[in-house]
Amino acid sequence: MKVLYFAWVRERIGKAEETIEPPVAVRTVGDLIGWLTTRGDEYAYAFEAPKVIRAAIDHTHVRPDTAIAGAREIAFFPPMTGG
Amino acid sequence: MKVLYFAWVRERIGKAEETIEPPVAVRTVGDLIGWLTTRGDEYAYAFEAPKVIRAAIDHTHVRPDTAIAGAREIAFFPPMTGG
Amino acid sequence: MTAAVTIRIQTADFDVAQEIAALTNSRTDIGAVVTFSGICRGGQGGDATTALTLEHYPGMAEAEIARHAEEAMTRWPLTGVTIVHRVGRIVPGENIMVVLTASAHRQAAFQAAEFLMDYLKAHAPFWKREETADGTGWIAAKTDDDEAAARWDKD
Amino acid sequence: MTAAVTIRIQTADFDVAQEIAALTNSRTDIGAVVTFSGICRGGQGGDATTALTLEHYPGMAEAEIARHAEEAMTRWPLTGVTIVHRVGRIVPGENIMVVLTASAHRQAAFQAAEFLMDYLKAHAPFWKREETADGTGWIAAKTDDDEAAARWDKD
Secondary structure (H helix, E strand, O other): OEEEEOHHHHHHHOOOEEEOOOOOOOOEHHHHHHHHHOOOHHHHHHOOOHHHOEEEEOOEEEOOOOEOOOOOEEEEEOOOOOO | OEEEEOHHHHHHHOOOEEEOOOOOOOOEHHHHHHHHHOOOHHHHHHOOOHHHOEEEEOOEEEOOOOEOOOOOEEEEEOOOOOO | OOOEEEEEEEOOOOOHHHHHHHHHOOOOOOOEEEEEEEEOOOOOOOOOEEEEEEEEOOOHHHHHHHHHHHHHHHHOOEEEEEEEEEOEEEOOOOEEEEEEEEEOOHHHHHHHHHHHHHHHHHHOOEEEEEEEOOEEEEOOOOHHHHHHHHOOOOO | OOOEEEEEEEOOOOOHHHHHHHHHOOOOOOOEEEEEEEEOOOOOOOOOEEEEEEEEOOOHHHHHHHHHHHHHHHHOOEEEEEEEEEOEEEOOOOEEEEEEEEEOOHHHHHHHHHHHHHHHHHHOOEEEEEEEOOEEEEOOOOHHHHHHHHOOOOO
């Protein structure tokens, strides 16, 4: 599963993307955030306020309770400020 | 007193402007329309539906009951269709 | 910096990009520019417009537009308003008029542009004569233009 | 004729008049074109923006914009929509993005442009990093952008 990070989430983690293989117990977007925070201080820092983090699966906005099964690409980013 | 006509009011009357001296009994815009209609068939035709006619005194929209005393320029025209 | 109001009534066409540039030139306090371009529509068939001829009331047209531009300035925090309205003969596809509003914020620019368009349609002394294959005639006003303008009236 | 949707994400600046021309070119069924230009604001003092750097999520940004353009097309009788959004470094006074909507009628063009702007602000995956004399940092999202977008949600 490919994971992408944008804006300050990317800066805090120190990379723009990576391929991960979370354990099967990680079922939802929220579970994935929880699992990522255990991977190091940079992840804990990026996800320290999980309510602020937005997520997308395969280019569609999703909520924390959305299942990640079947996802090819999951992205995490701050609230958007375009326009 | 100068009177201006626009659009189909102008076309029906056959002139764009003229100077008139209505009698003192002609006190309001509505009175003036009534007096103008007595001046000939072209006026009667132009003002045949007085409710449709819009008027302005010295570049400001006015109602039929507005007094014409002191007016330098009175204009009559159909509802506007600019923009 | 103060707000800039530009009002022109002209037979010549205009360039929207030039008008935007004039409104934003050398300023860095503008975050949003809204433009509304009114364009002459054509169509198929005998009743389709082949040309419009626009007539206006010189003096009053400028005064009415200026009054509404000032009103927009008092209602919304605008940095500038430009209104250009053409008169004379215009064929389908050509510009009729443009309203531009500039502001630090997008809602102010949008609302002021809508307000100005609604008021111009209902109050500015311009009249359109239409040519079609079937003949010519003056375009009738729409009652919904009066209603659109009335929604901005204060109680 | 069918409705035209143009979506571009680019580092280069754009010309609003060219975008209007492309949207209206060879058509005579368009009566109204609304444009919204978002421009980089500057200002005075240590906290004033000296530059913005825009980042986006390639693929998703295009998809989100296209989805909202289609949504606008189903809600209003539009003849075309163009959205150009820049990425990369932008200094005060420069264009950030533009939305254009074209329709036979002015209300449809205005409403669709406002809808698209509200949704782009709240949903399109772009992020602004700001440079000031005092330092650099990511611009925080405004909660009123979410509220502005929510007003278009159907029950």
